Amino acid sequence: MKKDFSKATRLILSLMAMVGIFFLLFWLEGQKSQYGMLISVMQKGVILSIAAVSMNLLTGFTGLFSLGQAGFMAIGAYVTGILTIPVDRVDSVYYVNGMSEGLKSFKETLAVLPSPVLVALALIAGGLVAAIFAGLVGIPVLRLKSDYLAIATLGFAEIIRAVIASPQLDKITNGSYGIKAIPGFDLGNGRGMLLIPFGVAFLCIGLIVLLIKSSYGRAFKAIREDDIAAEAMGIGLFKHKQLSFIISSFFTAISGGLLAMFMRSIESRAFQIILTYDILLIVVIGGIGSITGSVVGAFLVTFAKEWWLRFFDTPLTINGVQIPLLRQGFRMVVFSVLLMAIVLFYRKGLLGNTEFSWYGFLTWPSRFFKRKKPVSATPGEGGAGDE
C-alpha cells in the first residue's frame, strides 16, 4: 500500500495552505511598491501555469504533442484585449485605421457592464473563440500522429499570428500596431493584481483536474498509453482527441487573455513560437503528466528566468577587477545550463508523472537524509514530491 496521510489530514493541510496563500497574496498586494518585482513575476508565473497545465492535458494526459499554444494564446489575448479596452481609449489606440463601426458599437453596449463582469466575459469569449478554432483545425490535424501533429499545429499558430497582424484586419486587431491600454488586474479599489490571476488560475486548473479525474480523463490516458487498445475498448479516438484539444485550447486562450491584461499592451510579435517553447519547457521541467509539476515548473522557470538570475546580467566590479562573463544576456546562458542539469538529474521532470502529495512533501527531508546513509540499500527515487 502507498503510504499517505488520511483523507481528512490531507484536506485540512490543503485548506490551510490555500488560506495561507490567500493571505500571503492579500498582504503582498498591499506592499506593491516594496515587492513590485516579486508581484509581477508571480503574476507571470501563475498565468503561464494555466497554459502549461492545458498543454499537459494534451501532451501529458492524451499523448498529443501539439505546438499550437502561442496561437491559441494570441486568440485569447486579442479577444480579451479588444473587448476590454475602455471605449474612450479606442480612438487613441486605433489612431491609424480606426476601429470598425460594428465592433465599436458592440463595445459601447458592453460598456454598461461592471468591469469585473466584462473582464470575465472577455476571458471566456477568448476561450470560446479559441475552442471553435481548435474544433475546426482539429478535424484535419488530429488525424496526424506525434511529430506531424506538432508541425501542423505549429504552422497553425504561425498562421494565426500572421492573420492577426495582416492589414486586412486593421480595423479589428489594429494590425501590426498592436493593442494598448488594456486594463490590468484591478478589482476597483487598487486590489486584485494577484488575487485575480491566482483566482482564475485556481478555477481553470481545478476544472482541468476534475476533468482528468473523470471517466473522460481516464479515456484520455488510455489513448496516451495505447491508442489501438483504447479504440478496441470502445473509446472513439477522434472524438476524445478532439475533446481534449478543444478543452486545452479553451484554457490556453484564457491564459493568453490574462497575459494580455498582465502586459497591458500586446502585439502579434509577442506570440511567436518562442512562447510555445517556454510553455513546453515548463511542462518538461515540471514533469509530463503531472499537473502540480506544471504549476511548480511555471513558477520555477519564471522566477529563475525573470528574477533570480538577473544578477548575472549586471556587470560587477570587485576591487577594480571586472568579473568576466557577467553582462547583458549571460543570464540566459546560466539558465540554459540549469535546465540541462535538471533534465539530466530529473530525467522525467521534477515530479515525473506523479502528483504533489503532502506525505511526500513533508517527509521528503527525512527521506532525503536517510537516502545518504549507506545502510539503506534501496535506491532513491527521482522526483522531489514523489509518493
Place this chain on the structure above:
Amino acid sequence: MNKQEANRKIVLQTEDLTMQFGGVVAVDHLTASVYEGEIVALIGPNGAGKTTAFNVITGVYTPTNGRVRLFGDVIAENKPRGKMKELYKGEDADAYSNRIVLKPHQITKLRVARTFQNIRLFKALSVFENVLIAHHTNLKAGVLRAAFHLNGHEEKMMAERSMELLRIVGLDHLADEISNNLPYGMQRRLEIARALATEPKLLLLDEPAAGMNPQETLDLMDFIGEIKDQFKLTIFMIEHHMNLVMGISDRIYVIDFGKQIAVGTPAEIQNNEAVINAYLGVAE
C-alpha cells in the same frame, strides 16, 4: 450438432471475407459462422492470416471484399475499389455492392470485445484503472456532467463492477499495482478482464495462451470455460496450443495461406488430412 445449430442464433458470420494487401491475399474467402454460446477456434500455421481476420472483424482493417455480420446486422461490407479492382485476385468481386465500414470503437459498442496477441495493456496505469477505463464505452454522462463529477452513482457502479471483475479473474489483491509490473500470465488475465468490462456478448481472444507454460495453459482453459458460462459469452479465439484448442472448442476453423482448409469438431480436425498436411507438410 447440426440440429442444435439450426436452432441457435448466429452471432458472427463472415461471408467471402477477403483481405488483400497490395498483391498479398492475407485472408481469402473466409466464410465462417459462430453460434451463440459456442467456443470456436481459428487455427492455422504462422502467417495464415488469423490475426488479420480478427482485425477485419473488429474494424481495424476494412475488408477488400466480402461481408461481416454481427447478430445479423452488417458491420463491414466492401468490394474491390480503385486500384484494388485490378489487383484483386479473388472471385465474387461483384457480389457485394455496399461499402459499410464501422470503426473499432463502434464495433465494441455492439458488444464485441477482444484481446491482443501481443498484450496491449495501458501499461503505466494501475490494474484497477485498466478495467475501469473499459467501462467508459458504456458511460451515459456527457463531458460536462462527468467533469463536474455529477455522475457519482455511475462512477461508483463502474468502480464496483471493476473490482468485481478483478475478483473474478483473481487480481483484486493487485488492484493498485501498475499493470506493466504484473507477471505475464496475469497480464493476459487482466486483458481478458478489461475486455469483459465492455460488457461483450462475443469475445475474441487472440492467442490467449501465447507464452504460457502447460500448467498456466490448463488454468487458462478452465478460466475461459468459467467466464463463458458466467458472462454468457460466445468465444471466438485464435490459438496455437493444441491441447487448449482441442480441449475447449466446440468447432474449429483451419486456415492456411488465408484459405479455409477445414472446419469441424476437434475430433474431425485431428484426423483431417488437409490439416495435417498444412501443419506437417505434404509427403513427397
